[in-house]
Amino acid sequence: MIEGNEDRSLLLLRSMNETSQIQVLESLTEELIKDKPGVFLVEIKISLSSQVRIFLDADQGITIEELVQINRNLYKKIVETGVFPGNNFSLEVSSPGLDEPLKIQRQYFKNIGKNVEVLRKDGIKTEGKLKAVNETSVLIEEEKARLTGNNKRNEVGQGKNKKKEYVEHNIPFENIKSTKIQIKF
Numbered sequence: 001m002i003e004g005n006e007d008r009s010l011l012l013l014r015s016m017n018e019t020s021q022i023q024v025l026e027s028l029t030e031e032l033i034k035d036k037p038g039v040f041l042v043e044i045k046i047s048l049s050s051q052v053r054i055f056l057d058a059d060q061g062i063t064i065e066e067l068v069q070i071n072r073n074l075y076k077k078i079v080e081t082g083v084f085p086g087n088n089f090s091l092e093v094s095s096p097g098l099d100e101p102l103k104i105q106r107q108y109f110k111n112i113g114k115n116v117e118v119l120r121k122d123g124i125k126t127e128g129k130l131k132a133v134n135e136t137s138v139l140i141e142e143e144k145a146r147l148t149g150n151n152k153r154n155e156v157g158q159g160k161n162k163k164k165e166y167v168e169h170n171i172p173f174e175n176i177k178s179t180k181i182q183i184k185f
Contacts, residue, residue: 021046021083022044024083025046026041028077028078029041033070036066038058039062039066040056040058040059041055042055042057042107043104050084050089052078052092053094054092055096055103056093057107061095062095067095068093070093071093074091098180098183102116102180102181105133108179109133113131114129115130116128116129116130116179116182117182118138118171120175120176120177121177122175126140126142126171127182129141129143131168136174137173138176139169140168140171141166141167142167142168143165143166144165144167146162
């Protein structure tokens with residue numbers, strides 16, 4: 001072996017092992033949720049210390065009770081398969097939460113009508129209402145205020161003579177770096 005490649009080969013072995021672990025976990029999770037209409041797998045993460053985090057979501061939302069039940073059943077299945085040598089792992093099953101970006105297309109469909117912030121790969125941010133989703137892109141409706149009449153010299157933010165203008169942005173998925181739900185009060 002070439003000097004200095006010991007760490008690289010261990011890392012490669014780790015990533016290959018992690019890939020197969022994720023495939024097993026995907027299969028076990030999908031088997032457990034197949035009878036739960038609307039529930040879907042978003043993401044699986046495994047840390048170097050074998051902390052397994054599985055994110056589930058549902059078209060109509062998922063309850064804590066459902067997550068606890070899935071966690072218990074999945075833990076038993078993982079132990080039975082022996083996917084982690086010596087059963088040396090911890091498991092957390094949760095929903096992604098509002099601070100997590102949308103990961104899969106089904107989450108976009110679920111959130112039509114909500115306010116989002118889309119960060120494109122070129123660094124441009126677009127904020128607005130998620131109006132539509134198709135196989136290749138999302139449609140965001142951005143609200144802009146524009147001044148009208150003789151008050152165009154007024155600063156934006158002063159409420160008189162402002163008219164709302166809506167601009168639609170069709171953004172291909174391939175150009176999206178991340179999308180987060182925005183909470184408006």
